Amino acid sequence: xxxxxxxxxxxxxxxxxxxxxxxxxxxxxxxxxxxxxxxxxxxxxxxxxxxxxxxxxxxxxxxxxxxxxxxxxxxxxxxxxxxxxxxxxxxxxxxxxxxxxxxxxxxxxxxxxxxxxxxxxxxxxxxxxxxxxxxxxxxxxxxxxxxxxxxxxxxxxxxxxxxxxxxxxxxxxxxxxxxxxxxxxxxxxxxxxxxxxxxxxxxxxxxxxxxxxxxxxxxxxxxxxxxxxxxxxxxxxxxx
Numbered sequence: 572x573x574x575x576x577x578x579x580x581x582x583x584x585x586x587x588x589x590x591x592x593x594x595x596x597x598x599x600x601x602x603x604x605x606x607x608x609x610x611x612x613x614x615x616x617x618x619x620x621x622x623x624x625x626x627x628x629x630x631x632x633x634x635x636x637x638x639x640x641x642x643x644x645x646x647x648x649x650x651x652x653x654x655x656x657x658x659x660x661x662x663x664x665x666x667x668x669x670x671x672x673x674x675x676x677x678x679x680x681x682x683x684x685x686x687x688x689x690x691x692x693x694x695x696x697x698x699x700x701x702x703x704x705x706x707x708x709x710x711x712x713x714x715x716x717x718x719x720x721x722x723x724x725x726x727x728x729x730x731x732x733x734x735x736x737x738x739x740x741x742x743x744x745x746x747x748x749x750x751x752x753x754x755x756x757x758x759x760x761x762x763x764x765x766x767x768x769x770x771x772x773x774x775x776x777x778x779x780x781x782x783x784x785x786x787x788x789x790x791x792x793x794x795x796x797x798x799x800x801x802x803x804x805x806x807x808x809x810x811x
Contacts, residue, residue: 582669602627610682617689619682620644632669635662
C-alpha cells in the first residue's frame with residue numbers, strides 16, 4: 572500500500588532545497604505551498620514571472636495536485652491560460668510519480684519562450700500605435716468622405732436647423748408686431764379711437780379756447796384770391 576503522506580513529505584523537503592529563495596509553505600493540512608518561477612532575462616532585460624500555488628490532494632502522486640497561478644508579471648491572460656494548459660498536460664503524463672519539479676521546470680521553459688515574445692508584442696504594439704496615429708492624422712486633413720448616406724443625413728440636419736431658425740425668426744417678428752402696431756392696426760384693435768375726437772369736442776362744448784393772436788392782422792392782408800395769376804410767394808419779393 573502506497574504511503575502518500577511519506578512521498579509528499581519527501582518531495583516537499585527536496586523542493587525546499589531546490590528552490591530555497593522562491594519556495595513558501597502556506598499550510599500543512601492540506602499541504603499547500605508556492606514557488607515563484609522567473610524566466611531568464613530577455614534582450615532588453617525583460618523578465619516574465621509566475622508564482623505557482625500547489626496543493627497536495629490525499630492520493631497524490633497517483634492523482635494530480637491542485638494548482639493555480641498565484642501572481643504574475645509581464646504576462647497576459649492568454650499567457651496564463653497557456654501555462655495552465657501546459658501544467659495539465661504535464662500532470663497527466665507524470666501520474667504515479669512525484670511531479671512538482673517536472674511541472675516547475677516545464678513552466679520555466681515556457682516563460683523563457685514568452686519573454687522573447689514580450690519584445691515582439693511591444694514592437695507590434697508600437698507599430699499599431701504609429702499606424703493608428705497616421706490614420707487619425709489622415710482623417711484630420713482629409714475630413715469625412717462624403718457618400719450618399721452621410722450626405723442625406725447632413726441635409727436632413729441642415730434643413731431641420733434652417734426650419735428652426737425660420738420659425739424662431741417668425742415668432743420674434745410676431746412678438747415685435749404685437750408690441751408696435753401701425754395707426755391702422757390701432758384703430759382696428761381699439762374702436763374707442765374712432766370716437767375719441769368727437770367725444771373730446773362734445774365734452775368741451777362751447778368752452779374751446781382759440782388763441783386769436785394767431786389770426787392777428789389777417790384782415791389787413793391784401794390777398795388777391797380772385798386773381799388767377801395771384802402767387803403768395805410774390806408778396807415777399809415785392810416788398811424787397
